[in-house]
Structures are given as C-alpha cells and as structure tokens.
Amino acid sequence: MTSERNGRLALVGVGRMGAAMATGWLRKSRGGVPADRLIFIDPGLEGPAADLAREHGVTHLASLDAKTAKSVDTLILAVKPQVMEKVLPALSEVVREDTLIISVAAGIGLRTFEKAFPGRPIVRNMPNVPGAIGKGINVAIANARADELGLRKQAETLLKVTGPVEWLEEERLMGAATGVSGSGPAYVFLMAEALARAGEAEGLPADLAERLAVATVAGAGAMLEKSLKDGSANAAELRRSVTSPKGTTQAALDVLMGEGGLPSLIHKAVAAAEKRSRELGSGEKK
Numbered sequence: 001m002t003s004e005r006n007g008r009l010a011l012v013g014v015g016r017m018g019a020a021m022a023t024g025w026l027r028k029s030r031g032g033v034p035a036d037r038l039i040f041i042d043p044g045l046e047g048p049a050a051d052l053a054r055e056h057g058v059t060h061l062a063s064l065d066a067k068t069a070k071s072v073d074t075l076i077l078a079v080k081p082q083v084m085e086k087v088l089p090a091l092s093e094v095v096r097e098d099t100l101i102i103s104v105a106a107g108i109g110l111r112t113f114e115k116a117f118p119g120r121p122i123v124r125n126m127p128n129v130p131g132a133i134g135k136g137i138n139v140a141i142a143n144a145r146a147d148e149l150g151l152r153k154q155a156e157t158l159l160k161v162t163g164p165v166e167w168l169e170e171e172r173l174m175g176a177a178t179g180v181s182g183s184g185p186a187y188v189f190l191m192a193e194a195l196a197r198a199g200e201a202e203g204l205p206a207d208l209a210e211r212l213a214v215a216t217v218a219g220a221g222a223m224l225e226k227s228l229k230d231g232s233a234n235a236a237e238l239r240r241s242v243t244s245p246k247g248t249t250q251a252a253l254d255v256l257m258g259e260g261g262l263p264s265l266i267h268k269a270v271a272a273a274e275k276r277s278r279e280l281g282s283g284e285k286k
C-alpha cells in the first residue's frame with residue numbers, strides 16, 4: 001500500500017479549532033491544501049467556517065455518507081470531546097480501511113479511536129488557534145499502524161502547514177502539552193486584556209490602553225521568536241534586558257514574581273488544564 005495521500009480530506013467539526021486549521025490549510029502561500037480536496041462535515045456550519053466554505057468553494061455536508069467516504073483518505077476529527085463518542089459509530093461504518101484518522105480533541109486517547117476504527121492508522125494531535133495564520137504549534141502522537149504504513153510523515157506534511165509538529169512518544173504527556181500550547185493562547189490573550197484594563201485603571205483612555213497592550217504582547221512575542229531563532233537570547237534573558245536595577249520593571253516584577261505570583265499561578269493553571277484533559281479522556285465530560 002502506498003502512503004501517498006492525494007484523496008480528499010474530510011474535516012469533521014468546523015468550529016473554532018476546525019476553522020482555524022482550515023484557514024491555515026487554505027493559505028496557498030504555505031503550500032496548503034487545495035480547496036477541492038477539503039470537505040467540511042458539520043451539521044451546524046456557521047460564522048467563520050461558513051464564510052470559508054463560501055469564499056473557497058469548499059464542499060460542505062451535514063454528515064459523511066458512504067459514497068463520499070470512499071474518496072476520503074484523511075479524516076480530521078475536530079468535534080468537542082463531549083460529543084466525540086456519539087460521532088464515531090456513524091463514521092466508523094463508512095471510512096475506508098486505509099483512511100488516516102487525525103483527532104485534535106482534548107483528552108480523548110488513541111485507544112478510543114482504535115476501538116472505533118480497528119486497524120486504522122491514527123494520529124492524536126493538539127494544535128492551537130494561531131495555526132490559522134501559520135503561527136501555530138502541534139503536539140502529536142501516532143499509533144503503531146500509522147507508523148507501519150509510514151503515515152507519520154504524511155500527517156506531519158498536513159499539520160505543519162499550520163505550524164511545526166512536535167512528536168511525543170508517551171501519550172500521558174498530551175495533557176501537559178494541552179495545558180501549555182493548546183490552551184496557552186488564551187492565557188496570552190488574558191495577559192493582553194489584563195494589561196489594557198490595568199492601563200485604563202491607571203488613567204489611560206481605554207482605546208489607547210488596548211493599543212499599547214496589544215502592541216506590547218505582539219512585539220514581545222515576535223522578539224522572543226526571533227531571539228530564540230538566532231540564538232541571541234531566551235525568554236528569561238529578554239526579561240532581564242528590560243529590567244533596570246531599581247527601575248520601573250523591577251517594581252512591577254517584584255509584584256508578579258512574588259509569592260503566589262505569575263509563575264506559580266501559571267503552573268496551577270497548566271496543572272488544572274492537564275487534570276481536565278485526563279477527566280475528558282476518562283469520561284468525566286460534564
């Protein structure tokens with residue numbers, strides 16, 4: 001069997017994450033996926049996903065029928081973990097024996113998909129929303145069948161359109177990765193919100209405070225990325241470069257890095273996400 005995948009790619013669940021990935025794939029500049037290879041499967045397509053389908057002419061179906069499934073060699077599952085098990089039986093009846101299954105659902109383990117799709121190659125991936133602009137990161141693990149068929153590389157070719165792929169060998173680490181990079185963009189957006197609110201509370205006009213906060217988060221992120229790439233500095237070194245002894249930053253960091261400050265709060269937050277990931281995987285879905 002060849003590992004070449006030139007068939008269609010069905011994305012099941014085109015909500016926030018599905019639409020972010022599809023946006024990344026449809027960006028031709030990054031060697032993306034041609035619109036006529038993609039099929040959106042979602043009974044409630046709306047918002048950005050509906051716009052994407054319309055703008056690019058992507059086929060949209062409410063469910064995957066047996067005839068269409070014959071043309072699908074890659075199935076991406078991007079529904080909520082809470083509905084995943086309801087969605088799997090109907091899909092398992094129609095997908096081909098050699099279809100590569102990729103799930104991006106938090107918490108749901110390879111074993112669940114191996115039960116639903118016996119003998120199929122499966123990749124569990126944790127993407128994040130900056131993938132929509134090619135600035136995402138993926139953390140993935142492949143089952144043995146995917147490796148037997150040499151499909152890890154094939155999955156990576158697809159996933160890396162949205163950002164690099166880090167492969168894990170131990171599935172138990174997926175929860176921690178989810179807490180860092182899957183959920184992580186929300187922490188950074190919260191930082192931008194909090195910074196803007198704080199500026200406003202200290203007297204800045206709201207719109208100016210927001211512009212300053214957004215430019216600061218975006219600029220610091222871009223600088224960190226560049227400095228890591230060229231090897232000039234890491235995050236701690238960049239932080240120290242802003243911090244003049246006895247200056248304003250030192251005064252602020254004494255608050256942020258004091259007892260119970262940001263580092264310990266972030267650790268608690270990532271640990272909570274990791275725990276929730278395990279709960280979602282074990283069926284505690286509420």
Ligand SMILES: NC(=O)C1=CN([C@@H]2O[C@H](COP(=O)(O)OP(=O)(O)OC[C@H]3O[C@@H](n4cnc5c(N)ncnc54)[C@H](O)[C@@H]3O)[C@@H](O)[C@H]2O)C=CC1
Pocket residue numbers: 012013014015016017018041042043044045062078079080081083087104105106126127128129182183
């Ligand atoms: N939102 C994020 O930043 C990230 C989400 N994920 C994972 O992505 C998955 C989706 O999350 P979101 O996009 O945030 O949720 P969402 O609620 O925005 O999207 C879920 C989509 O699934 C559709 N859907 C529901 N039942 C369906 C069915 N039977 N067949 C096909 N589609 C169906 C809904 O209409 C909706 O469009 C989750 O498993 C989540 O863990 C992973 C990484 C990041």
Ligand SMILES: O=C(O)[C@@H]1CCC=N1
Pocket residue numbers: 106178182183
């Ligand atoms: O909040 C969630 O459960 C999903 C998974 C990672 C980011 N969003």
